[in-house]
Amino acid sequence: MLTYATRRTILAIPTLLFISFVIFMLLQLAPGDPMAQVPLTVPPDVKQKMREALGLGAPPLVQYWKWLVQVFWIEPQVLIDWIFGTSLAEGKLRVISWQTRSPVMDIILQRIPQTLWVVGVAYVVAILIALPIGVYSAYRQYSVFDQAGTFVTMIGFSIPPFFTGPLLIVIFSVISLETWWLPVLPSIYDTTHVVNDWQSFGFQVKQMTMPVMVLAFQITAQLSRYMRASMLDNLGQDYVRTARAKGLSEAVVVNVHVLRNSMIPVITVIALGIPAIFGGAIITETVFKVNGIGQLLLTALFANDLPMVMTLTFIFAVLIVVFNLIADILYGLLDPRIRYD
Amino acid sequence: MTDSPQDDLILAASSPQAIGALTDDGPVAPPTSRGRDIWSQFRKHKGAMLGLGFLSFITLAVLVGPYIYTVDPQKLDIRAKDFRPIYTALWDSSAKVGWNKPLGSDQLGRDNLAQMLAGGRASMAVGWAAMLLSVLIGTAVGVLAGFFKQLDGVLMRLTDLFLALPILPLLLLAVTLFRQPLRAGFGPEGGMFILIVSIVAITSWMPTARIVRGDVLAIKEREFVLAARSIGSTPGKLIRRHILPNVLSPILVSAALGLATAIITESALSFLGVGFPSDFPTWGKMLADAVQRMERFPERVMLPGIAISLTVLSVNYLGDGLRDALDPRIRGR
Amino acid sequence: ERGADGEVKIIYWQAPSILNPFLSGGTKDTESSSLIVEPLARFNEAGDLVPWLVDEIPTVENGGISEDLTQITWKITPGLKWSDGSDFTSEDVKFTYEYCTHPEGGCAQLTKFEPVASVEIPDDLTVVVTFNEPTPYPFTAFVGGESPILQKAQFEQCLGAAASTCTEQNFNPIGTGPFVVDEFKPNDVITLSANPNYRDPAKPAFAKVTFKGGGDAEGAGRAVMQTGEYDYAWNLQLAPDVIAEMEAGGQGKPVAGFGPLMERIMLNNTNPDPALGPDERSVIRPHPFLSDPAVYKAMSMAIDRPLLVEVGYGQAGKVTCSWVPAPEAFAYQNEDCGTQDIEGAKAMLDDAGIVDTDGDGVREKDGVPLSILYQTSTNAVRQDFQALIKDWWEQIGMEVELRNVDGSVFFGGDAGSPDTFQKFYADVEMYANTFNGTDPQAYLGHGLCDTAPRPDTQWQGENISRFCDEEYDALHTELTKTADLAKRQEIGRKLSQIAYERGGLIPLVHRGRLSAHSNTLGGVILNVWDSELWNVADWYRIKE
């Protein structure tokens, strides 16, 4: 297992370097200009000077090398400084966003809490709902519950969030349905809100409700399909009959024997979905103005803030690769039959 | 150890005489083709049948519709702007409706029904084309990686690479990157079509490739492949005749899901404002544009929104039904 | 009383990314920083200068401006304090000049300082700005929201290349304005609180400001006018019917103001034929048919401007035919502008002998069909305009192909891209432009022959139409030498007229700025000549 993990990790490094190079070159080729958002009243020669101040003049390979050094050498030093209070990175140039002239990493750190709150909570909620639904619909395959569950999850699959999002806003924020005992929910997420008492916690819950609803609906749909399929696979296995032949109750047969086996692929699917939490949910974040990572990426992309886009996409790539690895290792841990090496 | 129910049918014909006991009777039922079997199983899946029906209806509507309803979707008729769909007259007699605008018109007086048809055409075309391309790439990579051991490592690393590339940013990037050259080559709509189709395909073939590879690896170990090799089938023929037909079911299923993803991705792109040019309606674009006026003209959001959702829903059900129908374990029941 | 009215919430659908306007130039950044840092003088809602950190506006009459028009002397109001309690002195003003003119700084407001030869500070409260040449209109440097004063003590270490390492400074500038930054989350939200050292002890009325950024205009408008979550929403570029619907929400109301922003169609005076090759097209004159007055006049006549206003901007738009639509005194008035005349346009073309000779429905001039490519940036209203105008032009016998380019490319100025508005590889293109302040001299310079973008200027230059007219150039030179305001206004009107009548551009809509504020927010005076938040110190909560 250890060699396997090591091997995979070592293999991941060239893959990631390659990915970063590909992304970098793609971004270089992109025709956009970070100065496009500067108003036309600023004359071109001034824009040119501004561009040079951003370091845009250097050849792409030099820029790439600089970025590599900054990400792999200087940023870790900053982290160490931050943890141990040393000053290794003093005065060294970090990855600077073109839009804000501030270190990209600082902004990312600032955004992560929102994203984790909203997308992460949605994910957890979705898991908590999806697994029981999946288990029960598999156990009662073709029952009314299963048919209904299938229908609802299919809808979850099929309705894009940019449809459900505005719909919810109209329902909960605009046409106030207070008369029907429905709460009025804020349509704009307050990223500065601090939870320090029950009331502010209540507000936090309120403002998270809609984005979490939209996201959780989708994730629930996917996960419960997986869970159901996996349960169905295992319900037909011989060992289930053996367990029944031992006189175990159905609850034990299903919730212990079958579930434990069915969870193996589902857990890896869950693990594979985690990078997406960090990636944020671009559309949902846009719709509800949750200024998380997804929204950061989108604005950076439209503003042609290359260092920001580059670093963000690279972080996602790292997360995806890492969680792929984790998923594989989890699989190995959960399934005693699988031994890597 | 056959488990075929046909054995019982045989019994009706043969009594256990000495010879009868040992003769190896064939099935009495007329030969059924596999296709018919699958179809009869598929027909039992109500959701899938509904899905198929709706999908055919939509496809037909967007293909034939514009020839029957010949209103130009781009025709501006500023005096007839902001018409409501004809059915609103049912509960709101003061609504601005007209039989010439069955589903109403938008803020510039463009006919909603014509736009729905044209938009559906674009969405469906993107969906189908992207799905076909993605399935093609996925199948090719999957089969090659599964069949040729030497290629496996390289192709699977490539798949990993594409999986690790974050999709939406890449998508947005490529749109800004290649839109202009392609537009120069194929015109504004053609270029964008090619771009969106290829981007959706390029970013969505990996699951298909993985599934197909897994199945090919399994099928390669089946004895009939070994048998085929021992009777001198060339690798090409082996793939075409023996491997591909047997991985058809995962391919079909991922094709169905791919169609759904492609339609959604296209509309998401339109929503984010990086899709088709503005004078080229697609469902996603119509939806995105109409969100602003959602309260006054809910139909402008609901119509494309429901069209997208229903299409994707039916495709998903179709995929579900296909999976069931193609799974011999279920079909046997 | 300061801080009595609690919190005010402002939403800008474009999120500020930095609070140092010298490093960004984006409107969202300039406006958000105007809560904190201030210039010596501002424009008010009428476009008139008002003293801000000085006692009076220098003029030739009061001796603030030298007779030869090369020097201006500002007298700082005594007793001003920075928000950190230190004194505001002329040192800071001079430093601001040095900061922006540093060659490696990439200052976005450099044009404001370029004509300045030197800044002298004879004493703590006097600033003497000397220009390179006589400058009839000297109110650029240190005037308006785009050129505020930075604190020397804070930014001393941030000159030139070091500018981008000063994150702390750029995010938390110390200012003289009514508010100080508590926390700045770039591209997201700024929280501010009242400046304890603000010069007027009774102001600001609000103790806190939450300045939220991001999302879209629609969400912002909704948050102010429908759900009442926010107090002020900036620049709601939404269709009129959408605004009207939001207003019906009853929580707030829209306010419109008109600056010099004008949506126009630029006519290409050169030949954009692709056959000429990338370095020749849009350089060689003349255009095969657009140079014919009958053609461009007919095109202008065919346009129904009131309808465009109604469709695209509603109360935030006006019909105009002047290149400089505002200030009023500079605007060239044209009566026919507001009426569409398709038949007249047809007749004009017929009279000029431009008729359809081959029966394909498209007129030809000397055998060249009137077939044009009409490009603009991607934007819902612009696309609606394109669709409408295409329709009208086709009615008068032209053939129109539409094209829209992503804004970041179109306005990006990348010399390598064929799709920038500067390259103008099309026959006509539509966009909006404006100028800062109230003086259009530099803006009218966009019609001078030698400012045309060309390969040898790396396609830089402001004369997008490649309009070239001797009389115009001469008249503009005269403008640069005239100090008398009335005379300047007359020359300005004349220049606008020439550009319109001789085929430089087809003005479409004079666009206003439409913002919205909640019904309980008082003191809002929409100002398009300066930052919209220019008088935020005077805002207050209306008590029921």
Next chain:
Amino acid sequence: MLDDTSTAQPVARIENLRVEFQTKAGTVAGVKDVSFEIGAGETVCVVGESGSGKSVSSLALMRLIEYGGGTIAGGKLLFDSRDRGPLDLADQSQRNMRDIRGNEIGMIFQEPMTALNPVFTVGRQLTEGLRVHRGLSKAEARAEALSLLQQVRIPEPERRLDQYPHELSGGMRQRVVIAMALACKPRLLIADEPTTALDVTIQAEILALIDRLKRETGTAVMFITHDMAVVAQMADRVVVMFRGNKVEEGTAEEIFERPQHPYTKALLAAVPKLGEMSGTDLPSPMKLVGQESRIPAPIPGSTEVLLKVENLTTRFAVKGGLMRRTVANVHAVEDLSFSVNKGQTLSLVGESGCGKSTAGRSLLRLVEPLSGKIDLDGTDVMALSQSGLRNARREMQMIFQDPFASLNPQIQLADQVAEPLSNYGVGSRSERQDRVAMLFDRVELPRSFMQRYPHELSGGQRQRIAIARALALNPKLIVADEAVSALDVSVQAQVVNLMMELQADLGLGYVFISHDMAVVERVSHHVGVMYLGRIVEIGPRRAVFEDPRHPYTQALMKAVPIADPKKRKSEKDLHFKPIPSPIHPVGYEPAPSVYNEVSPGHFVLETDSGY
């Protein structure tokens, strides 16, 4: 057969059982009308061919059939419960059944590989039943489980408790399943083909074990099998089932010696019995009931050498470590030498994993051998290029074990048979069609089957298609890898006869790979016994079977059950060592095989084989 149990109160009695399944084709009866009873301390064997309803009856008795989609449509399942007295299980609630299942009725399933839950330890799965039914604490249950494992004689029982099923060999897993079934000392033990998937040696041990446990605990045993030889080993009484009905019932002796029902007679005739061929040199087809007209003639073959294999070695690399380098090799085939004569059969026998299949595939270079010489009628197969190899494969063909897996489910049968012809461009399309039709006749399949798909055929019919396909190119040599192992006895007999007929008519040489000693005895001219990749003994069939010299061969012979209730084995004389691992580190070079010729053509391995 010793105790007269029929008078004692039966533990379970099945009366007129009928079980139905709802299928697409309507309601299907898995069991139509079956009645029999099982007394305490008695083993009742239920025999019958595949699909005859054996498993369904047993599952019905456990009331597990409901979970598989079946319903008990009629009949009674009387069971004499320890705690509640006589019950009709058919109308008990599932709640009550839970108390009976695993407690009073234990069940052993066919597939030891899949019958255990892969993610729980053996200990956990063993104790579960104990804790539910006997309310033991964790520690008590564990102690009890340990003693159960000792009872079924698993080596190192303590260690096993914490192992996962996949870490045990098939035999050990089956013992665990047996221990589980016995955990609560059930009154009735149902064993559904408990040894079908196992090697003969392990089968012998398991059979002995069940027999011993029955005698020690006095449990009633319902033993399901399709193997008459096993029946002969185990049964006190025998129930013969045919297509859902019981056709005959009687004591073992009655059934074997005086079968009444024609089906039973036919069945018994089709069972090859080890030792049947003693005293003959040449193989000859079986005499089957209903085919008396064909007189089985011995097949002499010729002495001309068709295939000569020398020092054939095949290894598979095991990759590992950080760099995925080869760290070890599976020595699947090690220094194999033999020859096959034209028109004769060489059989390779041995236990699972000894390298039989690999050897067969190496001959056609379907797996690449490491070294050695393969000479097929003058062509040096090892030296051929890929295209040459393709041509050489016209001369040798393969038939595989699994008739379900070796035909492509998507292609019509005629096309499958024609495929080799079209691959080599033999003849025109119509010529090929004629040849296919002729081949169908040859393997005695109706031509109407030509347009069918494989799933529409029974196992035996499919295997005939595979044979037809192998014959299509007129090969000289056919490698038959377990070609009849998956078939029911009656079908097996027919296919074996067909193959032998073809050999006699066409002069084919066979390499016949099998683990079934009785079939091998029937078909071979020469026999090679393989162990751990090597041939430990090779020679004329008669010499090897009647005078086994190598200790492994001797042990193997002893383990084979004989379809004769008078020749029962006892547990005492069965002592098998598990086969050592064939995996050796890189660089390990085993000693060459040295043979001692004990009689003409009869060689015995001298080198240490690991046994």
